[in-house]
Amino acid sequence: MPVRTPSALSSLALSPHWLSARRLAAALLAAGALVLAVAPAAQPPIVNSEPPQSTVLVAAQDLPAGRTIGTDDLRSAERTSAQLPDGALTPGMDVVGRVVTGSVRRGEVMTDRRLLGPGLSASLDAGVVASPVRLVDLEVSALLRPGDRVDILAAVQDAPSATVVAAGVVVLAVPLAESEDSRPAEPIGLVVVAVDQDTAARLAAAAASGRLTATLLPP
Numbered sequence: 001m002p003v004r005t006p007s008a009l010s011s012l013a014l015s016p017h018w019l020s021a022r023r024l025a026a027a028l029l030a031a032g033a034l035v036l037a038v039a040p041a042a043q044p045p046i047v048n049s050e051p052p053q054s055t056v057l058v059a060a061q062d063l064p065a066g067r068t069i070g071t072d073d074l075r076s077a078e079r080t081s082a083q084l085p086d087g088a089l090t091p092g093m094d095v096v097g098r099v100v101t102g103s104v105r106r107g108e109v110m111t112d113r114r115l116l117g118p119g120l121s122a123s124l125d126a127g128v129v130a131s132p133v134r135l136v137d138l139e140v141s142a143l144l145r146p147g148d149r150v151d152i153l154a155a156v157q158d159a160p161s162a163t164v165v166a167a168g169v170v171v172l173a174v175p176l177a178e179s180e181d182s183r184p185a186e187p188i189g190l191v192v193v194a195v196d197q198d199t200a201a202r203l204a205a206a207a208a209s210g211r212l213t214a215t216l217l218p219p
Contacts, residue, residue, distance in 0.1 A: 054081040056109050057089040063104040064145070069095050074110060087112040099146050099173065103219075124194055130172055131200040132192050136211040141187040143216060144174050150214040152193065154206035165206045168217060169193040 060075040067073070076091045089095060089110045098115040124130065133152055135141045144150065152166040173192040191214065195203065206212060 052081040053078045054084060054088075055091060056084060057091060057093070057095065058110060059104045059106050059108050061106050063100050067100045069098050069100065069115065071096055077107075079109060085109060085111050089115075103147070127196055128194050129197055129200050130192050131195050131203055132190055133203055133212055133214075134207065135189050135191060135213055137213055138187055138189045140214055141174060141189050141191055144171050144187075144191055144214065146171055146173055149217040149219070150191075150193070151217060152203060152206075153213050153215065154210045155213070156206075156210035159210075162213070165202050165212070166193065166195055166199045169195050169199070 055076055056079050057074045058077045058079075060073055063069075063073060074089075074095065079088075089112065095110070095115060100115060104110070104114060136155075148171045149168050150171060151164050152169065153162040154165045155162040170193060171191055172194050174187055175190050175192070176187055193203075203212070
């Protein structure tokens, strides 16, 4: 019976050097697969999603209507630009000495419509004028503050009752008498209200023929 001799390829496959090379290649492939398995997935680039900010003036404390703005009443704060109201005031604007038109909560963004002055008509809408009204009762004018809404009534002699001349108008200012000593200034019975021109004419006519007073409306 003839004896078969192993071929050269079979001899190479069974050689120790060939077996070591195969084991090394298998180990490298296994290590590569392990690295790919545990490597973190590629992360998308980080995009700054912080919305744009603007520096504005906000109330440093609760401010009542009629308060004259002092240096400690407002502070600078960062607010999201897209959420700011129109006319927001910014640091550097001349606001000290102006008057608050209505009650303001601490932290509220201040706007040009929140403050009166430097001229009373500076922030009025088109067609609206600042009309002075002299009230017959000083005590009534002492109760009023800028930002209040009032009805102005006229009482004419021999008339059975007073009539409303201007309804729901906004008080712009309540002038006070100047005091030469430490006593607080007192009202002089004069108030300035925001009205249209027709109402201003009716107020002037009513003041010439009768006595005017005001009733304070709820906010």
